[in-house]
Every structure is written in C-alpha cells, then in structure tokens.
Amino acid sequence: MDVVIIASLVQAESPTEADMPKVARVIHNRLARGMLLQLDSTVLYGLGRYRGDITTEDLKVRSPYNTYRHRGLPPGPISNPGEAALKAALHPAAGPWLHFVVTDPKRGTLGFATTGEEFAELAERAARARLSG
Secondary structure, eight states: OOOHHHHHHHHHHHSGGGHHHHHHHHHHHHTTTTOOOOOOHHHHHTTOOOSSOTTTGGGGGGOTTTTTSOSOOOOOSSSOHHHHHHHHSSOOOOOOEEEEEEEEEETTTEEEESHHHHHHHHHHHHHHHHHHH
16 A cells, blocks of 8 residues: 555656656655655645645644654555556655755756755755746
C-alpha cells in the first residue's frame, strides 16, 4: 500500500512525467530521515481542495493528511496514480534531494534542492516568477 500512497503523492506533485522519479526520490529521502513530508497537495486533499495555494491557516488543519503536522505517509492515497507515477515510486531517481518547488509556474518547472539554503534560493526564484507573471 505504501507504494500506491507514494505514487499518489508523486502524481499530485509532479507537473510532468519527467519530474516524477525525482519527486519520488525527495519523498523517499524525507521518509528515510524521519522528516515531515510538507507536501501542499496533502494539505489541500485534507481540506477537500485539489488546486491553489495554501495559507498559514491551512497548515494548521488537524487532518491526518496534513504532512506539515504529521510525520510519515498520509493514511491513504490522495490521487489516482498513473503508470509513470507508480514506476517512479518503485524506482525513484538516484539523488540527495530533500526539497522541490515550482520555479516557473507557466512551464510547470520544478527545481530540486538538497539543503535548506538551496531550497530558499529556489523558493525566492519561484516568488519572483509568480510576481513577474
């Protein structure tokens, strides 16, 4: 069941099939380190929404799907994963990444980072792209 849950997260978080193995690696790496997954898609799912930005208030929701509050995987899948997401969950890309963020919303481009500092730089670039856009 964990593979299906991970694949559902990969499906929800990946703008393209090409990103799926890297997103899967981030999830696997965070789980292996006991880190919170901190996935917006799980918070939105717990709120009954499937798109849009999350707010500070949204992050406080007590849903078991709030991966900003609860460690590990959510209690069940949040989407219907396709074949590419299932393959990525089973065979994630090799890499040290712990973070990802949409850096170009128009293109759906993800940036991947290993450190908090790298992530902060990516998040700043993403914010600038949203403002210019």
